[in-house]
Amino acid sequence: MTGAKRPYVICHMVPSIDGRIVLESWKTPPSTLAEYERLALTFGADAWIVGRISMEPYAGKSKVPARKTPQPIPRTDFIARREAKSYAIALDPSGKLTWKSNVLSTGEQAVTILSEAVSDDYLAFLRARGVSYLFGGKTELNLKKVLEKLRKELGIKKLLLEGGGKINGSFLAEDLIDELSVLLVPVADGAIGTPSLFDVREGKGPARHLKLVSIEKRKGDLVWLRYKLKR
Numbered sequence: 663m664t665g666a667k668r669p670y671v672i673c674h675m676v677p678s679i680d681g682r683i684v685l686e687s688w689k690t691p692p693s694t695l696a697e698y699e700r701l702a703l704t705f706g707a708d709a710w711i712v713g714r715i716s717m718e719p720y721a722g723k724s725k726v727p728a729r730k731t732p733q734p735i736p737r738t739d740f741i742a743r744r745e746a747k748s749y750a751i752a753l754d755p756s757g758k759l760t761w762k763s764n765v766l767s768t769g770e771q772a773v774t775i776l777s778e779a780v781s782d783d784y785l786a787f788l789r790a791r792g793v794s795y796l797f798g799g800k801t802e803l804n805l806k807k808v809l810e811k812l813r814k815e816l817g818i819k820k821l822l823l824e825g826g827g828k829i830n831g832s833f834l835a836e837d838l839i840d841e842l843s844v845l846l847v848p849v850a851d852g853a854i855g856t857p858s859l860f861d862v863r864e865g866k867g868p869a870r871h872l873k874l875v876s877i878e879k880r881k882g883d884l885v886w887l888r889y890k891l892k893r
Contacts, residue, residue, distance in 0.1 A: 667810050667813060668806070668809035668810050668812070668813050668838070669708070669709075669809055669812060669813050669818045669819055669820055669821040670819065670820045670821070670840050670841070671809070671821050671823050671833065671838055671839050671840050671841070672705055672707065672820070672821070672822050672823065672839075672840065672841040672842075672843055673822075673823040673824075673830055673833065673834075673839050673841070673842050673843065674698075674701070674702055674705070674822050674823070674824055674843040674844075675824065675830070675843070675844050675845070675859055676694065676695070676698045676844070676845045676847060677844055677846065677847065677858070677859050678846075678847050678849045678850060678851040679846060679847070679848065679849065679850050679851075680850050680851055680852060681858045681859045682851035682853060682856050682857070682858055683826070683827060683857050683858060683859055684851075684853075684856050684857055685847070687851075687853075688847065688849050688851070690847060690849075691882065693881070693882055694845075694847060694882060694884065697845065697880055697881065697882070697884060698845050701843070701845060701886060702822060702824075705820065705822060705843075706820065707748075707820045707821060707822045708748060708749065708816075708817070708818045708819055708820055708821065709748060709749035709750065709751055709770070709773075709812070709816070709818045709821050709822070710749075710750060710751065710770075710821070710822040710823075710824055711751040711752075711753065711821055711822070711823055711824070711825065712750075712751075712752060712753070712824050712825050712826075712829070713752070713753050713754075713825050713826055713828070713829045714752060714753065714754040714756075714758055714759055715826065716824070716825065716826060717750070717752040717754070717759060718759065720750065720766045720767070720768070721752070721759045721760065721761045721762065721766075721772070722760070722761065722762030722763070723760050723762065724760045724761065724762045725760065726760060726783055726784055726787040727783070727787065728783055729782065729783050729786050732782075734782055735782045735785045735786060735789075737778040737797055738797075739795065739796045739797060739811065739815060740785075740788065740789060740794060740795050741794045741815055741816070742764055742771075742792040742793065742794045743764075743771055743792075743794065744815070744816060744817070746770070746771035746816075747769070747771075748769070748770045748771070749770055749771050749772075749773050749816060749818065750766050750768070750770035750771070750772055750773070751773045751774070751775065751812070751821075752772070752773070752774045752775065753775045753798075753803060753808075753825075753829060754774050754775065754776060755775070755776060755777040755779075755780075755798065755799075755801075755802065755803050756777070756779070756780065757774075757776055757777075757780035757781065757784040757785075759774060760787075761774075761788070761791050761793045762791075763791070764791055764792035764793045764794075771794070772793045772794070773793070773794045773795070773796065773812075773816070774788065774793060774794070774795045774796075775795070775796055775797075775798045775803060775808050776795050776796070776797055776798065777797070777798065777799050777800060777801050777802060777803060778797055778799070778800050778801070779800070779801050794816075796808065796811045796812070796815065798811075805832060805833060805836050805838055806836060806838060809821070809838060823839065826857055826861075827857035827858050827859060827860060827861030828857075828861050828862075830859060830860050830861075831860040831861045831862035831863075831867070832862070834860050834862065834867075834868060834870055835862050835863075835867070835868045837868075837870070837891075837893075839870075839891055840890065840891055841875075841888065841889065841890050841891070842872060842887075842888070842889040842890075842891070843886070843887070843888050843889075844859070844886075844887045845880070845884055845885075845886050846884065846885040846886075846887065847884065848882075848883040848884065870891055870892075871891075871892040872889035872890065872891060872892060873889060873890050873891075873892050874887070874888075874889055875888040875889060875890055876888045
């Protein structure tokens with residue numbers, strides 16, 4: 663485990679053989695995603711974290727009303743519930759998710775990570791919905807700071823990172839991933855320009871060396887690989 667300052671982060675993903683992560687065109691059977699979810703449960707994580715786009719289907723759609731009083735809302739963290747069994751965390755620096763509830767249909771308590779640039783109307787909306795929020799920076803998110811807050815404020819010790827390529831790549835670049843779990847789908851995508859497991863930036867990226875922990879063949883010609891990051 664990492665030191666007490668931040669959670670242990672496991673990046674858990676289901677890519678193609680060539681590292682693509684957009685499943686829609688693969689005709690992936692439901693059993694593959696079911697297997698992915700079963701394996702996720704084996705980690706016993708306290709929470710999972712994704713970006714805004716990935717969270718949209720879970721958050722739902724509603725309207726952010728204009729406030730009747732113009733009094734500013736201080737940029738301090740708001741915790742609606744600290745003792746939840748598990749948390750679903752969204753990285754949403756611009757405050758675009760319009761949560762229908764503070765609890766997902768899958769049972770997790772919603773938490774959103776914002777920048778201080780969001781509007782007072784949006785903060786009032788989150789408070790009224792009972793959605794916890796933490797600030798991760800002035801205009802952009804400091805991921806190390808975000809993880810430390812999740813540990814300190816919510817007691818999250820183990821976190822599943824299930825983001826898109828850019829979010830996973832940002833965690834990789836900041837050396838904030840401790841373990842990598844990939845359930846390889848038996849398909850070669852080959853679609854240039856589509857998101858991959860880690861998309862950091864154009865050109866040379868931050869090479870991180872891995873140590874193989876285990877390899878298992880699963881039903882449906884799936885292969886489950888687990889690595890730990892070398893440090």
